[in-house]
Amino acid sequence: MDKLAFGLTYALPALGAALGIGFIGAGALNAFGRNPEKLSDIRTLMITAIVFSDSLAIIGIVVAIIAKFI
């Protein structure tokens, strides 16, 4: 059960982050399709948004490691 908890502590945030990043990417690609000139602006905004979503998954792995090894 402990091993299941360790696995899930990272797996669930990773699931959320994967879905979130998928939506962000889809939105960015749609925006690029409508306005192909603004590629670099869209890229910057997309990376900023992806980082916000990704950091929650990273905090998940840190919590999992802390709970298991300390």
Add this chain to the structure above:
Amino acid sequence: MINNFAALDIHISLASQTLFTVAGFNVTNAMVTGTLSLVIFLVVFVYVSRMVAAGRYNRFIGLIQWAFEGMLSQIDGVIPDKVLARKIAPLALTLFFYVLISYWMSILPGLEAITYNGVPVLRSIAADMNFTFAIAIIALVIVQVYAIRQHGPIGNVRRYLRNPLKDPIGAFEGILELIGEVSRYSALSLRLFGNCFAGEILLIIITALTGYLSVAALPVFMAFELFIGLVQAYVFFILTVIFTALAIDVHGGTQAHPDHTSTSDHSSAGNVPTSVPARE
């Protein structure tokens, strides 16, 4: 179970371990690696600035200049006000290059193997929460200072505490801004710490799992770590700039302050080359 395969015992310690004490002060392995990365940072940038001032260029200087100008143009993209962009640039660029060099030190071979009195010597300072919190707090204080310079102290407090009778939605927004300050900077520090710490643990576990085959398997993960280090340093840099822009530019348009005698703050840590053209 991993210890069955392992050539080495895996000890994962969240805090960085003490190597030796100097007059009662614990010097940890992250501090030693951090000093090394500081020395590398200073050597590279003093060299580049001296060569550019003397007018002699080569490919390495061209590379540093390209990275520098790229980041500077990113700042101009986020902050339209040229005076403020020039002011925030030294701190933001110093953070970018120093976090980058510190993160990249986590790849050096011998991550757990080189020990001194049983304590591993190499550990990137970005994997030490003291460092990441310190630079996040520096960013927080600097953003507040710029906000106070722009709006005045009362105006700055009024960003957070708005009158609930005249503007109820604004009052709620103000409370959210207050919570947002804390959460943004904690996330800034935890993101960098989590990425670097998890990267080091990944390298240790891959070494333990593959044994002698790690000669072939590790360089792939080291390249991955280089890429992630670049992304995380860029993200720290651009988020600092974005938070400054958000704090200054509230409810309509930046105003260049004509009253301020622009004391050009030359932060001595960012010995940047004189290649920045006069943009005024």
